[in-house]
Amino acid sequence: MKKILFIILSIILTYSVLSVGTYLAYSQTITPDINIKEQLITNIASRVAQLKLVEKRGIIGTVNNATNTQITITDLQDNTRFVDVDEFTKFTSPKSKGVFGISDIKGGETLGVLGLYNKDSRRILARFVTVLAIPKVVRGGVASIDNNNFTIDVSTIDGKKVIIDVGYTTSTYSYSREDDYIRSGFSKIQEDYSIIASGTLDPKDENKILATRILIFPDIPFIPKTK
Amino acid sequence: MKTEKVVLSFIAILLGLIVAAGGFYFLQITKKTPSSQTKIVSTVSPTPTPSSSIFLTLDQPKDEEVVDSKTITISGKTRPDAVIAILINGVENVTTPSLSGNFSIPLTIGNGQNIIEVIAVAADGESKSISRTVTYSEEDF
Numbered sequence A: 001m002k003k004i005l006f007i008i009l010s011i012i013l014t015y016s017v018l019s020v021g022t023y024l025a026y027s028q029t030i031t032p033d034i035n036i037k038e039q040l041i042t043n044i045a046s047r048v049a050q051l052k053l054v055e056k057r058g059i060i061g062t063v064n065n066a067t068n069t070q071i072t073i074t075d076l077q078d079n080t081r082f083v084d085v086d087e088f089t090k091f092t093s094p095k096s097k098g099v100f101g102i103s104d105i106k107g108g109e110t111l112g113v114l115g116l117y118n119k120d121s122r123r124i125l126a127r128f129v130t131v132l133a134i135p136k137v138v139r140g141g142v143a144s145i146d147n148n149n150f151t152i153d154v155s156t157i158d159g160k161k162v163i164i165d166v167g168y169t170t171s172t173y174s175y176s177r178e179d180d181y182i183r184s185g186f187s188k189i190q191e192d193y194s195i196i197a198s199g200t201l202d203p204k205d206e207n208k209i210l211a212t213r214i215l216i217f218p219d220i221p222f223i224p225k226t227k
Numbered sequence B: 001m002k003t004e005k006v007v008l009s010f011i012a013i014l015l016g017l018i019v020a021a022g023g024f025y026f027l028q029i030t031k032k033t034p035s036s037q038t039k040i041v042s043t044v045s046p047t048p049t050p051s052s053s054i055f056l057t058l059d060q061p062k063d064e065e066v067v068d069s070k071t072i073t074i075s076g077k078t079r080p081d082a083v084i085a086i087l088i089n090g091v092e093n094v095t096t097p098s099l100s101g102n103f104s105i106p107l108t109i110g111n112g113q114n115i116i117e118v119i120a121v122a123a124d125g126e127s128k129s130i131s132r133t134v135t136y137s138e139e140d141f
Helices: A001-050 B001-032
Strands: A054-066 A071-073 A080-084 A090-091 A110-118 A126-133 A136-146 A152-154 A161-165 A171-176 A180-183 A193-202 A206-222 B054-061 B065-067 B071-079 B081-086 B090-094 B100-109 B112-121 B127-136
Touching: A001 B001, A054 A080, A054 A126, A054 B065, A054 B127, A071 A110, A080 B090, A110 A206, A110 B112, A126 B112, A136 A161, A136 A206, A136 B071, A152 A193, A161 A193, A171 B090, A193 B081, A206 B081, A206 B090, B054 B112, B054 B127, B071 B112, B071 B127, B081 B100, B090 B100
Parallel strands: A080 A126, A090 A126, A161 A206, A171 A206, B065 B127
Antiparallel strands: A054 A071, A054 A110, A071 A080, A110 A126, A136 A152, A136 A193, A152 A161, A171 A180, A193 A206, B054 B071, B071 B100, B081 B090, B081 B112, B112 B127
């Protein structure tokens, strides 16, 4: 009887000691995991704070709508953007001689907005709003040349026809592998040349561009299908 | 009698060890790994090799970036046989890529918003363009 009691007690004692040992070993292995997790959470939180939700950004777009507190514009990638304005927002226009404010902004105007972009709300809090006159750029191929009126009909890559008006102030350049980038002129332009022209839109004709600069590629044929 | 006790003690310890080991093993296999610790192995598809048609990628500048220096670097990649026209507010600069197709050119921008249009025109007439808005400002806000 004593023997059996001794055996049972020995088993219980050994099991208890080992169980306690195992538990301690297990809890010791868990503690660093919890510490690492807490450390990671702290690091991530501080990193997020560092990255900030807002950043400086400058965008360009065409005005869709303007109220006292908000301007809705369509940016160059055709995305609708919401611009918030407040008492710190400064408005400027090169055409305006006097005080220029949000009430002077009209639909269809092109604006440059510099402000704080909120990555969460995707809105920009404007600090500077400027009315811009951005140049129109056309690339395509020379379809025909009007030597009398000094105009060039250009077939654009999307199949449209645009008239390029070449004036006295138009600077024409040419690029070829042989001659590199050189000054050129209206008389050097020939049909089927690839062409890049920039200038302002003719207020009387929306298909005509009053060119300020022209770049032609005499040794590169024009392919209309390219994008 | 003494030897018997020692042997029995060893047997008892051995049994205890077996039971404890069994318990520990059970604890380990039933232990749940938190999902946050689970490694997610994803296979990233390799960058597609550009086909023979024209391609253009821009590394710099980033769109809508605000810079405090008037000199910026415009870099990217296109076909090696292409000519690159970079128009800043409509004024062009022409460059050519390296044999690997990479290009990098420092250019000067104007005050405020600048529209940078990069156009790659290949020798066969194909072309591609990317537009970026970069703002020069030293204003602190």
